[in-house]
Amino acid sequence: MAGPVDPAELVYIFIDYSNVTHEGSRELNIANDHFNVDLNRLVxxxxxxxxxxxxxIAGSTPQTAPTPAKDELAWRRAEHHGFNVKTFPRNASNKEKKVDSRLTCDIMLTIRKNPGILVLVAGDSDYSVPLEEARKENWEIEIWFWNKGKSKHFSNFPYTSLNFHYKSFVYITGPKNRYTFEISSDIIKNWKWKNEPIMECYCALNLLCQFQWVNKTTAHLYFDNETHLKQARGWLFKKYPMLLKEQGRVGKSVKVLQDKKITEDIVDLPQQNTDDPLDDQYVFVDLTESIILK
Incomplete structure (x- = not known):
């Protein structure tokens, strides 16, 4: 059993959700309606x-319109992971209020503890003041954010670009693709892990995750070409063989690729880290799959 963790090695993470998603969609040129951040994988x-x-985590909600379902889902899933989530309504001009102040208060309260590692996932210059205070208290500071959205006031802090890591936590929903891999059934018992096996697969293949839950038990995974589709299917077969079970159905617009030798479909797959902290979190049950080539 591992011993107690040195407080100086603990990482405290502060995420401005709106800042991350808005700047991320612009940086990657993805429509905001389709741009999603899996907060657990970001952490x-x-x-x-x-x-x-x-x-x-702090975020904002529209004052008059309903909160987008994708944001509500992200926050609720984050809460189930034990993260501290606070949201605030925007003003009449649709401008954020209280988000920066909330995270600033969280930072100031946190740095009263024994010094550790403070990570800010935001690019707004308003956070430079609490970060300077944290530095005075001997905290180690890290900034993680998108290249174009980072304030110049953070130039004195260690910086890691999200541009080099986004495939591990960003996913796209909505746009359909010709190459579709359908997974259907109760994939996982605990809904907060629902995206994890899908995103792990895309990440292992170094692909931007594109999928859509069409209902509570069926997801469509999208790929740019047939090679990537076959690689994903092969990776899932190798990593989680219990996921795949042929349905054996063929329709006019649906072609089920028959199993020959799955390993032949795998072309130069990246090696998956066997120490992945997510590996032991999955609880898979009966799953069926088909590959749709329209």
Whole structure:
């Protein structure tokens, strides 16, 4: 059993959700309606194997319109992971209010503890003041954000670009693709892990994750070409063979690729880290699959 973690090695993460998603969609040139951030995978990316001391997330909601379902789902899933999530309504001009102040308060309260590692996932210059205070208290500071959205006021802090890591936590929903891999059934018992096996597959193949839950038990995975589709199917077969079970159905617009030798479909797959902290989190049950080539 591992011993207690040195407080100086604990990572405290502060995420400005609106800042991350808005700047990310612009940076990657993806429509905001289709741009999604899996907050748990973002936290795992930032931790990079280190122990988290706490995660604080702040975001905003429209004042008059309903909160987008994708944001509501992201926040609820984050809460189920034990993260601290606070949201605030925007003003009449659709401008954010209180988000920066909330995260600033969280930072100031946190740095009263024994010094550790403070990670800010935001690019707004308003956070430079609490970061300077944290530095005075001997905290180690890290900035993780998109290249174009980072304030010049952060130039004195260690910086890691999300541009080099986004495939581990960003996913696209909505746009359909000719090459579609359908997974159908109760993939996982605990809904908060619902995206994990899908995103892990795309990440292992170094592909930007594109999928859509068409209902509570069926997801369509999208690929740019047949080679990537076959690689994903082969990877899932090797990593989680219990996921795949042929349906044996063929329609006019659906072609089920027959199993010959799955390993032949795998072309130069990246090696998956066997120490992935997500590996033991999955609870898979009966799953069926088909590959649709329209």
């Amino acid at each position: 795992l990316t930032v931790c990079n194997g280190r122990k988290s001391g706490g995660v604080f």
